[in-house]
Amino acid sequence: MENILVIGAGFMGTGIAQVAAQNGYRVYLQDSNAGAVDKALANIRWSTGKLESKGHLKDPAQAVQERIRAAKDLAVASKCNWVIEAVYEDEKLKKDLFRELENICPAETILASNTSSIRITRLAADAQHPERMVGLHFFGPVPLMLLVEVIKGEKTSAAVFQKSVDFILSLNKYPVKVMQDIPGFIMNxxxxxxxxxxxxxxxxxxxxxxxxxxxxxxxxxxxxxxxxxxxxxxxxxxxxxxxxxxxxxxxxxxxxxxxxxxxxxxxxxxxxxxxxxxxxxxxxxxxxxxxxxxx
Ligand SMILES: NC(=O)c1ccc[n+]([C@@H]2O[C@H](COP(=O)([O-])OP(=O)(O)OC[C@H]3O[C@@H](n4cnc5c(N)ncnc54)[C@H](O)[C@@H]3O)[C@@H](O)[C@H]2O)c1
CATH class of the missing domain: 1.10.1040.10 (N-(1-d-carboxylethyl)-l-norvaline Dehydrogenase; domain 2)
Structure with a gap:
């Protein structure tokens, strides 16, 4: 089972964590705001329960819920295949976060941003390994919206980009490829x-x-x-x-x-x-x- 760390347990991070768990991934959810993860887990219990009652879940809601764990800090990133950040839309905040993650994650971990507007190339400007950074722009509410823009930064490697497209397909979402890293991408x-x-x-x-x-x-x-x-x-x-x-x-x-x-x-x-x-x-x-x- 692949591990994913979702950072930021707000509207988007909660949905991304849920959808990843629904599709068989082990998910860790982290937030700097005390109480945010508990609130997110409660929302996921409500949402997966509702989807189950309508026959829209492959696995029992409880099994999906059990795949998601709270992470108290970023250390868990050391055993994750994917890290997806969904913190506030603030360039410095996101850049600082990626800098910290680079010191924790193994070389093969893909670092993704759910930014709505900021060029991935800007977020990767100070990175040691910009080739593993990619944009995964989900739409909210994530459990219901089927689109994800996959954004290729100027230095994102072709292999990471393709893996990202395949990852989105594995979540049963439609990837739209953004081949040039422009502010706001296509949809916004x-x-x-x-x-x-x-x-x-x-x-x-x-x-x-x-x-x-x-x-x-x-x-x-x-x-x-x-x-x-x-x-x-x-x-x-x-x-x-x-x-x-x-x-x-x-x-x-x-x-x-x-x-x-x-x-x-x-x-x-x-x-x-x-x-x-x-x-x-x-x-x-x-x-x-x-x-x-x-x-
Ligand atoms: N709201 C949308 O419809 C939407 C759609 C697509 C993309 N986005 C993007 O997704 C990101 C998150 O948006 P949202 O709507 O979920 O916001 P939100 O305000 O609901 O959630 C953001 C969460 O990030 C947490 N956070 C802030 N700094 C942190 C840090 N350093 N470490 C860990 N957690 C931290 C906050 O405590 C909060 O819980 C933004 O970049 C936004 O532009 C939003």
């Missing part, structure tokens, strides 16, 4: 551009959040409108991604805006906070938030 360039325009329309008072979402769902067949999608991903996450795009000088793709900043400041972080562009009720219903209250 497209969705970031659409979201920036959606924000402009709302900030200028031309349309409401709900009307933009309705339009994109019923006019273009999107499953979720751009604001619903932002609430799912987390507005704090969007804010950090926007800052990362800005730092790379490609602001045109970035969902930065004063409205996002104000939403985050007001604690409107999206679905996880029970409030974002919509207010979420315990029964699953949601009502749109009047963003003019913050402008």
């Amino acid at each position: 360039r497209i969705s970031g551009t659409a979201f920036r325009e959606a924000l402009n329309l709302v900030e200028e008072g031309i349309a409401t959040v709900q009307d933009v979402d309705t339009g994109m769902k019923y006019g273009y067949g999107w499953t979720l409108g751009p604001f619903e999608m932002a609430d799912y991903a987390g507005l704090d996450v969007y804010q950090r991604v926007g800052q990362a795009f800005k730092a790379m000088g490609v602001e045109s793709y970035a969902p930065t805006s004063t409205l996002i900043d104000k939403m985050v400041q007001a604690g409107r972080l999206g679905k996880k906070a029970g409030k974002g562009f919509y207010d979420y009720m315990p029964d699953g219903a949601k009502t749109p938030f009047d963003t003019t209250q913050l402008t």
